[in-house]
Amino acid sequence: xxxxxxxxxxxxxxxxxxxxxxxxxxxxxxxxxxxxxxxxxxxxxxxxxxxxxxxxxxxxxxxxxxxxxxxxxxxxxxxxxxxxxxxxxxxxxxxxxxxxxxxxxxxxxxxxxxxxxxxxxxxxxxxxxxxxxxxxxxxxxxxxxxxxxxxxxxxxxxxxxxxxxxxxxxxxxxxxxxxxxxxxxxxxxxxxxxxxxxxxxxxxxxxxxxxxxxxxxxxxxxxxxxxxxxxxxxxxxxxxxxxxxxxxxxxxxxxxxxxxxxxxxxxxxxxxxxxxxxxxxxxxxxxxxxxxxx
Amino acid sequence: xxxxxxxxxxxxxxxxxxxxxxxxxxxxxxxxxxxxxxxxxxxxxxxxxxxxxxxxxxxxxxxxxxxxxxxxxxxxxxxxxxxxxxxxxxxxxxxxxxxxxxxxxxxxxxxxxxxxxxxxxxxxxxxxxxxxxxxxxxxxxxxxxxxxxxxxxxxxxxxxxxxxxxxxxxxxxxxxxxxxxxxxxxxxxxxxxxxxxxxxxxxxxxxxxxxxxxxxxxxxxxxxxxxxxxxxxxxxxxxxxxxxxxxxxxxxxxxxxxxxxxxxxxxxxxxxxxxxxxxxxxxxxxxxxxxxxxxxxxxxxxxxxxxx
Numbered sequence: 001x002x003x004x005x006x007x008x009x010x011x012x013x014x015x016x017x018x019x020x021x022x023x024x025x026x027x028x029x030x031x032x033x034x035x036x037x038x039x040x041x042x043x044x045x046x047x048x049x050x051x052x053x054x055x056x057x058x059x060x061x062x063x064x065x066x067x068x069x070x071x072x073x074x075x076x077x078x079x080x081x082x083x084x085x086x087x088x089x090x091x092x093x094x095x096x097x098x099x100x101x102x103x104x105x106x107x108x109x110x111x112x113x114x115x116x117x118x119x120x121x122x123x124x125x126x127x128x129x130x131x132x133x134x135x136x137x138x139x140x141x142x143x144x145x146x147x148x149x150x151x152x153x154x155x156x157x158x159x160x161x162x163x164x165x166x167x168x169x170x171x172x173x174x175x176x177x178x179x180x181x182x183x184x185x186x187x188x189x190x191x192x193x194x195x196x197x198x199x200x201x202x203x204x205x206x207x208x209x210x211x212x213x214x215x216x217x218x219x220x221x222x223x224x225x226x227x228x229x230x231x232x233x234x235x236x237x238x239x240x241x242x243x244x245x246x247x248x249x250x251x252x253x254x255x256x257x258x259x260x261x262x263x264x265x266x267x268x269x270x271x272x273x274x275x276x277x278x279x280x281x282x283x284x285x286x287x288x289x290x291x292x293x294x
Numbered sequence: 295x296x297x298x299x300x301x302x303x304x305x306x307x308x309x310x311x312x313x314x315x316x317x318x319x320x321x322x323x324x325x326x327x328x329x330x331x332x333x334x335x336x337x338x339x340x341x342x343x344x345x346x347x348x349x350x351x352x353x354x355x356x357x358x359x360x361x362x363x364x365x366x367x368x369x370x371x372x373x374x375x376x377x378x379x380x381x382x383x384x385x386x387x388x389x390x391x392x393x394x395x396x397x398x399x400x401x402x403x404x405x406x407x408x409x410x411x412x413x414x415x416x417x418x419x420x421x422x423x424x425x426x427x428x429x430x431x432x433x434x435x436x437x438x439x440x441x442x443x444x445x446x447x448x449x450x451x452x453x454x455x456x457x458x459x460x461x462x463x464x465x466x467x468x469x470x471x472x473x474x475x476x477x478x479x480x481x482x483x484x485x486x487x488x489x490x491x492x493x494x495x496x497x498x499x500x501x502x503x504x505x506x507x508x509x510x511x512x513x514x515x516x517x518x519x520x521x522x523x524x525x526x527x528x529x530x531x532x533x534x535x536x537x538x539x540x541x542x543x544x545x546x547x548x549x550x551x552x553x554x555x556x557x558x559x560x561x562x563x564x565x566x567x568x569x570x571x572x573x574x575x576x577x578x579x580x581x582x583x584x585x586x587x588x589x590x591x592x593x594x595x596x597x598x599x600x601x602x
Contacts, residue, residue, distance in 0.1 A: 038389040039334055042396075046500055089578065091515070091570055095388065096333040096507050103504030104563040107556035110501075114553050215401055218393035222386055259408035265401020272394055280383050 013136040013145050015250050018212075018264060020151035021204045022242025025216035027158045028197050030231075030238050033221040034173050039095070040194065041217040043083070043102035044076040044201045045210035049109030051075035051202075057116070069202055075105060076198030132208045132260050147207040154203050158196055162235075165189065170231055208261050215265040216242060219272050226275040241271055304434070306543055312432040312440055313535035313558060316493045317505060319444040321531020321562075323451065323489045324506030325513065325524050326482045329462055332388055335374055335483065337503035338396040339490045342373030344403025344499075348410060359436075359495065367491045373399045374483045382476070432496065440492050447488045450481070451524075458482055459520050497555030505531060508562035515573035534562035 025041075032038050051071030059067045079101055086097035135147040162169065172179040172189045179189075197217070204213040224237035249264030256263065320336075327335050343366030350365025373395045380391040451458065461468045461478045468475050486506065493502045513526035538558025545552045571578050 033386075033390045033393075036387050036389050038393040039337075042337070042393065086570075089570070091576060091578075092511055093328075093331055093333070095331055096328050096511055099333040099337070099503055099507040100511060100563060100566060103501050103507075103559050106500050107504070107559040107563075110553055110556040111560070114556075211397065211401055211404055214393065215397035218390060219397060222390045222394045225386065225390075226384055253405070256405070256409060258405040262401045262403070262405030262408060265397055266405055269394070269398020269401065272398065276380065276384060283383070 010136045011250070013148070014132055014260065015246055017132060017135045017145065017147040017151060017207055018246035018250065018260075019243055020148065020155050021208050021212065022216045022220065022246050023239055024151055024155040024158050024200050025204060025213060026220045026238040026242045027155075027162045027235070028193060028200060029217035030221040030224065030234055031162075031169055031173055031193055032197060033218060033225065035190070036094070037194075038218045038222075039098060040080065040083075041197060041201055042210075042214045043079050043098050044198050045205060045214055047079040047102040047105035047109075048072035048075050048202055048205075049106050050112060051109075053109055053112045053116075069206065072202040073198050076202060077195065079105060080194045080198065132212075135207060150203050151207055154200050158200060161192070161196060165192075169193070212261040212265055215268050219265075219268040220245070223268075223272045223275045226272070226279050241268070245271060308434045308437050309432050309543065309554065310536060310539045312437045313496060313539035313554060314532045315437065315440045315444055315535070316496050317509065317531030317533070317535030317538075317558065317562070318528045319440075319447055319531070320489045320493055320502070320505040321509030321513075321534075322448060322524050322528035323482075323485050324531075325510040325520075325527045326451075326458065326462065327486055328507055328510040328514070329520075332392070333507045334389070334392050334503060335377070335486060336490055336506035337500070338377060338392045339370040339374050339487050340494060340499040340502040341396040341403075342399035343367070343370040343491070343494060345369050345399055345406055346372075346403075348403055348406035351410065352406075360439075363491050363494070366494065367487055369399060369403075370487045370490060371484055374487060375480060378476075378480065378483065436495070443488060443492055447485045448528075451485055454478070454481070455521070462520075497558055501555045501559045504559040504562060505534070508559070508566040509534065512562075512566040512569040515569035515576045530565050531562065534558050534565060537561040 029038070029041070032040060048071075051074055052068045053071075054075075055067035055069070055071035058071070079098075082101045083094070083097045086092045086100065087094045092100065132147075135145050138146040141149060168179070168184045168189055171182070172184060179185075201210075201213050201217070204216075220238045220241035221234070223241050224234040227237055228234050245264055245267040249267040250260055252267065253260040253263035324333075324336065327333055346365035346367065346369025347362045348365075349369070350361050353365075354361050377391040377395045380386055380394065381388065384391075386394075457468070457473055457478055458481075460471070461473065461475055461482075465475050468478070489506065490502050493505055497505060509527040509530035510523070512530045513523045516526055517523050535558055538561050539554050541561070542552040542554040542557045569577070572580075574580055
């Protein structure tokens with residue numbers, strides 16, 4: 001006898017999925033932004049395409065989730081590795097190295113799709129946009145939504161990583177030299193961080209699409225860093241921004257009958273803009289007071 | 295199909311010329327963003343064009359290319375200026391500034407696209423072509439338009455060459471000279487937006503980023519001067535465009551078809567990798583040869599020193 005699905009409300013499934021993704025991405029994204037590697041998430045989300053095609057090819061043309069995830073994660077790591085190789089050669093700056101690697105991998109993926117699967121419904125749109133509205137229909141173990149299991153698991157792993165290695169992460173992000181002297185390997189910690197970023201990105205865009213993964217990875221941490229200079233507070237603000245944007249974005253998307261992921265990304269943008277404006281006003285006031293006082 | 299067909303056939307010639315022109319303009323102007331460490335601004339602009347394209351469609355109700363590109367250009371420009379403002383008014387760095395603006399703009403664009411889709415308007419079907427690009431749809435009219443816009447962008451860059459160069463390499467000196475540094479930075483960004491708009495229709499959003507970066511990276515390997523780099527990057531870009539169009543048109547008679555944009559990007563990437571490896575002074579191979587020579591000389595001197 002198969003267990004009856006838990007009587008979960010659609011809205012609840014979608015909002016909780018969004019919050020899981022927001023938190024799993026935000027925890028890592030804060031360190032990415034601090035390390036000036038924010039755009040890696042965007043790069044990985046695009047260069048995963050050949051990996052998805054490879055997974056499709058290996059399984060003989062079924063859109064199974066697991067092989068696609070494995071392939072995509074592998075190509076995520078290839079992106080990270082090639083970018084590091086190019087940057088370390090000293091001939092290309094980090095941003096140009098990234099911009100060289102991911103479009104090339106994406107182009108290879110596009111060619112593979114159009115040569116072999118032009119008549120198959122291997123939908124590029126589905127890969128890039130994702131569709132969070134379908135998450136309630138896919139249930140797995142205990143009748144729980146697959147997206148909850150996948151993203152909940154990813155959130156747990158990332159939370160453990162950041163929680164247990166908080167000191168090491170902080171040190172290797174702000175002072176790699178000191179970190180090396182003290183005997184922590186900043187390269188090892190950075191490598192672990194980027195591996196988790198690749199896994200999280202790929203796992204999340206199965207649930208919500210690449211657009212929202214990148215938005216959750218970059219925008220809430222950037223907003224938090226506008227508001228505070230303390231790492232712990234920034235972490236808290238990142239989680240708060242992800243939570244509120246998920247709830248508000250979902251409500252607004254329902255009202256407008258528009259893409260949920262698109263609207264949530266838009267709300268994140270609005271949050272950031274408000275924080276930026278607030279900071280600009282505060283900076284002006286401080287400057288004004290300084291001239292008056294001086 | 296023979297190479298001769300490419301030059302004589304009206305449609306094929308348009309595709310070939312259009313792709314080469316796009317490569318020329320993107321390659322040249324990309325040099326500025328790569329040197330400014332804002333390589334991925336092309337990616338930002340290309341993504342951020344989406345809400346503008348949707349808005350233009352909602353306002354005009356047609357898929358007229360010029361209107362859509364104008365809308366896309368305006369929102370792309372707004373996003374890149376916003377990114378520059380974030381850099382100026384906060385402690386956030388280039389990657390975060392670009393990432394924030396493009397994901398927010400693209401998100402809003404996706405929301406608009408789905409809202410348009412739900413309204414059931416038949417003409418919306420073609421809007422997403424802008425995301426992936428379609429060189430095969432290039433007409434002679436497009437090529438003429440590319441040429442005019444490209445001439446405008448490159449002409450502006452040539453006229454202000456000295457000012458842009460100094461602003462790029464020594465902004466403090468430019469400020470002392472009394473030049474409007476933020477204005478000049480915004481202008482060179484606006485030129486990049488123009489280049490992206492020219493390419494959007496041909497190679498699509500994601501691949502457009504590469505057309506700004508790869509030719510500039512390749513060119514940097516061969517020269518030390520800015521004007522040399524600008525010229526070479528343009529030439530590499532044009533070559534990639536022509537190669538991409540030629541190869542994809544030559545092969546697509548078979549079972550599947552090769553998308554022009556993707557082939558163009560791979561051609562540009564191949565040129566960049568080749569240059570990184572084989573360029574005379576800065577190349578990886580030249581470096582290896584140099585190291586080997588130094589090591590041999592050192593060994594020789596050590597040996598002769600031991601005997602003396």
